[in-house]
Amino acid sequence: MAAVKPSVATDPETLPADGVFADLIGQREAVRVLRAAAASAARVVAGTAESAGAMTHSWIFTGPPGSGRSVAARAFAAALQCDRDGIGCGVCHGCHTVLGGTHADVRFVVPEGLSISVGEMRALVLRAGTAPSNGRWQVVVISDADRLTEAAGNALLKAIEEPPPRTVFLLCAPSTHPDDISVTIRSRCRVVPLVQPSADAVAQVLMTRDGVAPDMAAWAASAAQGHVGRAKRLAGDPQARGRRDAVLAVPRRLTGVGACYDAASALIEAAEAEAVASVADSDAAERAALEQALGAGGTGRGAASAMRGAAGQIKELERRQRSRATRAQRDALDRALVDLAAFYRDVLVTTLRAPVRVVHADSAETSGAAAGRWAPESTLRRLEAVLRCRDEIDQNVKPRIAVEAMMLALWRG
Incomplete structure (x- = not known):
């Protein structure tokens, strides 16, 4: 296993107030839980704790659409890889590479289709079993874990039941209902419930982070019903507002x-x-x-046959x-x-x-x-x-x- 990187000196005055969790809106309790787990994980990596304490190998992030399930999972992954003893500073190399999606030991599974296949999951579990290159954690983030097929869920379950010592699985799903995540997987994971952010909190983010005018921010936050991403689209995209107007005109159109x-x-x-x-x-x-x-567009010998093949x-x-x-x-x-x-x-x-x-x-x-x-x-x-x-x-x-x-x-x- 690669040697653990030395801790970087921490000056509280130079660090962002919320670090990697800055984009997790209205989730104070969840942030508290994740910070405690990341700090516990850092002690395990440093060899100052025999057990993980608040840390565990398998997590499920639940909550309504727009509550920030994937944001929370990504932020927690960054905190686990933080060079400053797991505080999730948001400015070190570990935090930057995770948030940017380029960290060698963090894999993000984002289903592009209607489901996550067993082949995808088996390949992922196989790679997740390797030792982390930086000596911290091998992290797998599965967005929309409710799209796992039954066979893919079984493949994941085997890895969760006997995880490698430095591998962490972070699953995102709407709820822990059996329709969203299997009971057996749920029973082996710690659940982090997220709540729908208030319209006021979303509006504040639109104003401070995205520079949206107060009136537009308040309207978009209310119309998006606590969905931060959708509020941003409504505030900045006239076409999105037009599509919404067309939907709200439906009740008046139903005359026969x-x-x-x-x-x-x-x-x-x-x-x-x-x-x-x-x-x-x-x-x-x-x-x-x-x-x-x-080799498309090639003119050399065999280029045409290569394209046919x-x-x-x-x-x-x-x-x-x-x-x-x-x-x-x-x-x-x-x-x-x-x-x-x-x-x-x-x-x-x-x-x-x-x-x-x-x-x-x-x-x-x-x-x-x-x-x-x-x-x-x-x-x-x-x-x-x-x-x-x-x-x-x-x-x-x-x-x-x-x-x-x-x-x-x-x-x-």
Whole structure:
């Protein structure tokens, strides 16, 4: 095993207040737990503690979308590799390389398609069993661990049950429900629950970190429902705001059966267009890089036959890209459904005069008018129809079928 790097002298006045955890918004308790674990891990590396104490080899980060599951996992990985005895300073070489995704001992698994295959997981577990090159920790960060296939979950379980002494697994999932993560994996991991950040906290981040104007920051934070990434997109992307406006116009468009099918088609097509735009650049770059590696454009002897023999690799790339596009489309559609569900939630809030703020303040007039026309039971049925559509798509029902059924339910009330 490589020698441990010596600690770097720490001057508190020269370090950021939150270090690697600065982007983890509204998660004070989680940060406290992770800092304590990183400090305990540093003592193990230094040989001053016989056991890890607050540290363990397997972690699950749970929380609603936008709460920062992957941010927390990445920050914790950086703290484990921090050159300043695990304090997660954010300025040392270890922290910088982890946060930048280039650290030799930290691997990030981000599923591009609908699932993480057993082949991917077996290869990852095999590499994770090696000794860390810097003498600290070998860290595996699995985003969207709820997309593990059953076989991939079993492969991971074997590694978690008997982990190498310096390997840490960090899993991110919406919850610890068996639909998201297997009971056996859950039982061997320490859970770090994250909460939805408040709109005020998100708005403050947009203003201080991204330079967003106060009014726009407050609006975007409320409309994004605590999702920091989406709030940033809404604040800075007019097209994202336009797509949201189109979704919130759906309830007014549902005047008959034909209008329901038209609205469903418009929603599906908008999600497809957003997905194509989001992956177009990466798809083109991947294909160009592969063709170059295979000798495309070459004029030497055997160049043409080499490209013909590479047809299988190109087809495999196209398959992965189609899978990624499908995932991107479903993610875009799900964001639209979340906005639509929030509209019906606002109608209920207005009807019942609940002492909470509406999510879509700029559509308060529309939701208020709907509250005057619909009975609470009818609004609740509409809200349930949107949530049911999300569940059906998550269970691989064809999106168009699920959305058309939802639109008809919304029209009927």
